Amino acid sequence: MGGILRLADCAQFAHKSRNQDVPIVEQINMEVREGEILGLVGRSGSGKSSLLKIMAGLETPRKGKVFWREEKATPQALEKVSIVLQDDVLFPWLTVRENILLALEAKGQPRDEREKIAGAIIEVLDMDGYEGAYPRELSDALKERTSLIRALARQPEILLLDEPFLNIDHLSAENLRTDLIELWQEHRLGPLKAMVLATHAIEEAVLMCDRILLFSSGPGRITHEIVVPFPHPRNRQDDAFRHFVDQIYTLMTLRAPSVSEAELASPEAGMIQDDTGSFIVLPDISIELLVGLMEALDHAPSSGRADLPELANQLQMTLDDLFPLGETLQLLDLAELEDGDIMLTSTGRIFVEGDADARRDIMRTALLHSVPLLKLIRGTLDERASHAMDADIFRRRLEESMSTTYARQTLNTAISWARYANLFGYDEETDRVLLEEDE
Amino acid sequence: MKRRNWPLAYLPRLENRCLRWFMAYHGRGLSCCFLVVGALYGLYRGCGFTFFPPLSSPWEDVFWTLGKVAAALLLAALGHCVLLSMAACSADVRHVLIRITAFLAEIPSFCLLGFCCAVLSPFWSVAGLAFFSLLTRSVHATLKAGNRIPSSFLKTARALRLGRWQSFWRLHVPFAFPELVRAVLRDLPGFWLQILGGELIISLFLSQSAPGLGGAFLSALKGGETGVRLIILFLMLGLILLVQHGLIGPLRGYGRHYAVCDLTQLGKDRRDDRTFSWRKHCVAGILGTVLTSILLSYGFWGNPDPLSLLVITVCMIGGFWGFAGGLLLGASDGVKKLGRQYCLIGGVVPLFLFCLASPFPIPTVFMPALAVTGLSGWTFFQYDSASSGRQFVMMGKYLRLPLLSSWKDVRFPLLCPALLQASVVSLPFFWDNVYLAAFLEKGTLHLPILRAHAYGMQAVLLCLMTLLAISVRWGIFLPLQERMAHRYRI
The missing domain is CATH 3.40.50.300 (P-loop containing nucleotide triphosphate hydrolases)
Structure with a gap:
């Protein structure tokens, strides 16, 4: 033919x-x-x-x-x-x-x-x-x-x-x-x-x-x-x-793990921020989904490790929906992907076993360690006397390495994750990120 | 088999079909026939042909007015085709046309009347005025709506390898058609005001009765004949309802056929526009408004000046629709639909003329506010139906919120964007009413400069009125509307 x-x-x-x-x-x-x-x-x-x-x-x-x-x-x-x-x-x-x-x-x-x-x-x-x-x-x-x-x-x-x-x-x-x-x-x-x-x-x-x-x-x-x-x-x-x-x-x-949408913006898979100071795209995934996946992994019959296709089937998800979740957990060092399997790391296990406050603390550490954008925002807010800053500044910074749509998505995800971990707050009315009193 | 004579055999069927067509949709066919015949006669008269002897007074006036309506609509349709064909050529032309029509739509139409009369007959001056306003606003709405087509449609058109021309006529225009219909509906009150008010102004300006219902009404006013006045008002109302029934009704039907999604709800995200600063816009708008208003009131207007009229109208409309609209927020869709229909009728009826004919002395200062009540109500209901605020009002009821909280936390946030949207839509109509009021008010310079053919003064007035309209719309109402739509978005 x-x-x-x-x-x-x-x-x-x-x-x-x-x-x-x-x-x-x-x-x-x-x-x-x-x-x-x-x-x-x-x-x-x-x-x-x-x-x-x-x-x-x-x-x-x-x-x-x-x-x-x-x-x-x-x-x-x-x-x-x-x-x-x-x-x-x-x-x-x-x-x-x-x-x-x-x-x-x-x-x-x-x-x-x-x-x-x-x-x-x-x-x-x-x-x-x-x-x-x-x-x-x-x-x-x-x-x-x-x-x-x-x-x-x-x-x-x-x-x-x-x-x-x-x-x-x-x-x-x-x-x-x-x-x-x-x-x-x-x-x-x-x-x-x-x-x-x-x-x-x-x-x-x-x-x-x-x-x-x-x-x-x-x-x-x-x-x-x-x-x-x-x-x-x-x-x-x-x-x-x-x-x-x-x-x-x-x-x-078998392939090297990476966040799919991040890969589109940053060719260096696995790198969070490359040499030029650009950021990767964060997927539009809520913390609740990540926590849900970790809990599903922890429960029997998975006991911390599961075959991805089987887990997708069990959770009534497509593999394509499950991959980004697994990869995000891997990004936060809460799970690992290996040979078609996903498994909880030791930090992931502690997270699942912890109460609400302990979970927030672990997530806060994980986010600060693994997501430089959050580290940057938090550091900037700590340094400023007003503890507040226009979110648009970070959005523009992100746009230097990704499209406007991805920049907005990344910042929205970062804000959503930061809110869960009490890293900082966001005032939608004024479009400013800010440290609240208990942060 | 016995062969029947075919015309006789088919006559009952033809008769049946005609009858069905005439009577379908509550006699829409009959209305159409009357409109077509009347419009042809009116156009014939308007073009200056005198083969037939004129009819008796009020009927002749009805057909003259109908002729102007037909001329304006035909010209608008033709202009629409020409401008949209130009827009189909390239995206750049489309953008340029959007900007030009946005500017032209701000010009208060009555300001152009003097210039029109200088070059055209009274018939074509009035028709041209209505045509200009309808064309600019509807083309602007169509082109803007065409820009908001979801990308999936554009991608599909590319995948089907539709050419630029095909893509524009088969995708952009059908997509924008509901918005075009909405624009026509929004402009209807203004359209009728320009036709009837234009006739009235021309009669005032020429100091003799120009053919048409507006002119006849002025003659009746001067003559103090209450019966004639009422007959003319009745004929005006009849004509408006006939056009509504025979022409606008089917147009709305076509609009619904093409309605894919509500484009009014596809507003851009405020964050898309980094330059947006409603405070700066408002400050600039207020400055522009105050300055032009001062110039207008010292140069042309007595008291109250256009700015005071605007404030009075905003207070009256805000108060009325703020209360009535707030009460109706939780009403069923049926009630809202009814409200929308009544408001549209209230909007298209030239309330201004009814006020003049009223036995009660209504001060001219309130007339613009009264005139825009119907149109703003129609827009309010239109916005409210699309925003589905009913569920929030119901939730407030379930939560047994106290009266004050229910208004402050539920009804006010739902009312605000709708009221501002209604104000924005009513603005061009409002300016035309202000201008008409100025003509009828003693002590203003409008009529004298028109009678004196002072084109320089008319040009200054045109520029100042346009500047005022632009300042108020783009400097105050649009930023506020955008702000409120963002602040209270659902």
Whole structure:
């Protein structure tokens, strides 16, 4: 099977202030081959979406080249690529049919032809009867199906799917997956020659894809290429299937731990503040979640150590949600990640066993030790006679090494953590951080 | 099979269909037909054609006014298409248009009347005035709303490879359409005031009755004929309700069709704007307001000057809606919807003229405040419905808060942003009313300078009034509104 689309040594960067561009993905060499479903698996912030946008021609890579059938890809060639974005929306004032027709209108096809194609694809994906419905009348699953139809209506050779099943319930997702695979197997998706699925769910990738590329974060790189040996239709309950999925989980946790969103802003994983004095992004995680996770770890059957996929299952969370929590605990030296497991450190155990005051004291020490931003704010407030300062000063300082959004998120998280540990307070009205009397 | 004569066979069906269309939505089709026929006749007259003999007095006036309304609306629609097409060309053009329309929307329309009359016939002067105001405010609202589209929509449009033109017309415009409808609704009271008040001013200015309901009303006032006055007021009311029923109703329906999310609630975070300092803005605004007001009162106005009128209005509206609105905060959605509808009707009715015709002597000084009551009430209910403050009032009741605490800690924080929003929306309408009051008040220079064709003086007045409007809006009300919206945000 020949390659259709190839990325050669591609890299993409996020633009930051002071011309400090941070890499999102780098050294990407990959190929989309005819007749395959390719999976891109990695956590949030590993650059999967950026790669898909490069493949769809919506972004141009800062470094490297994109080839379409071994020739440099032109915008016209990349017109043959359709994408379903993670936050894809249907235009709410248009009916299902009108939404689909809009995609064809953008392609500049004659009206009759548009109607014909739309009718055919609606029938193939079993949406007859809903053509006249407005998106507000559809369930999330039907909306996702319509998005898929809209992308397929453009009659692409490659279909890119960015976390297409993330926002729909489990049963509907399963139904849509099955339908898509069946139609793919039966070659009923028009001229479609390949699909690329970006997902953080390993099981989903193994269920659907023929080949999987595993991505690391900070910046995103391809760490492993795995060929899935099972024929379609695949059975989740099959022992070989389960063993295969477990192996991939282990591969994913072997990587150097880091806070996913922090990695996006700071390439030096594990470093809190680099040589240039820049800070890392703190994830939007509340202390209650961290404490809850530590307590769950401490309780039987975990007794301080647990397999991440099993724990995620037990807590009814996705692994992607659990990872940042584990990594944040690791950042605070309250837990460690190792070989797909998470375990409490000795400080973590003392924390869990302590009463409310003891917990606050431990958290205060951990935060001051591990989060330099908090150390900086507290130190500044101690030095000032008024024991108060504009939060905006710290926000601007953070913006020197990260985007405005991340800077705001980081400061909000820092304030929230500091409030728990009685490190300092914050007056939202005046936007000032301040030491309160009991601090 | 016996073949039937087709026109006869289809006639009942056609008749049935027409009847259904006429009577649907409480006879909206019938209203539309009357409006179209009347507007065509009015336009025909306005363009100076005299093929048909004129109708008898009040009916001729109705059609003249309707013709002006139609001309203003058609011009506004056309202008809208032109300006939005220009905006579709590039984001820079869009930003420039937003700034220009923001400035133009602040110009009190009546200040332009003298200039319009210098170059246009009375018919087109009045229509042009209403068109200008409607166009600037609605285009500004549309373009601003188009800027607040969630990024997911823009990303999808890019993924579908929609062109710039397609993206603008298929995404930006539909998204902004509800805001456009809201802007039209907000501007309706001003629109009617410009049409009827414009006719009235032109009649005053020309010292003869200009065709139109406003002019006829002035003649009736001068003649002291109470019966004629009442008939003309009744006809005005009928015309307004007809336009509301046949035109504005369907427009609101279309607006609801495109309503995705309430853009009025998608305000920017105060922290996004680092330069925001409401105190500095307010100080600058108060300085500007006082200075321009002094210049205006010494140069053009007697007592009370525009600033005093503003203070009186703020106190009256604040007092009335502060109390009535506070009481209605916990009311059900049905009651609020009813309140909104009544307020809109109260807003579009030219209360000013009703006050003039009233047998009770209402001082002109209170008229602007009375006139903006309906519009501010409509905005208040609109804001309140969107902010879902009812749950907080109910919680206050469950907690059995004492009366004072309930007002101080629950109702006042909910009232404040809504009242300020209502004030901001009512400002342009208020200035037009102030200007109209000045025309009718003895001792002001407005009418003499218009009669003397003193364009230099009119230009000075225009500049000062615009400066005053800008100072009050951008220097006082908007910073306060932003401050209150932030302080009491939910």
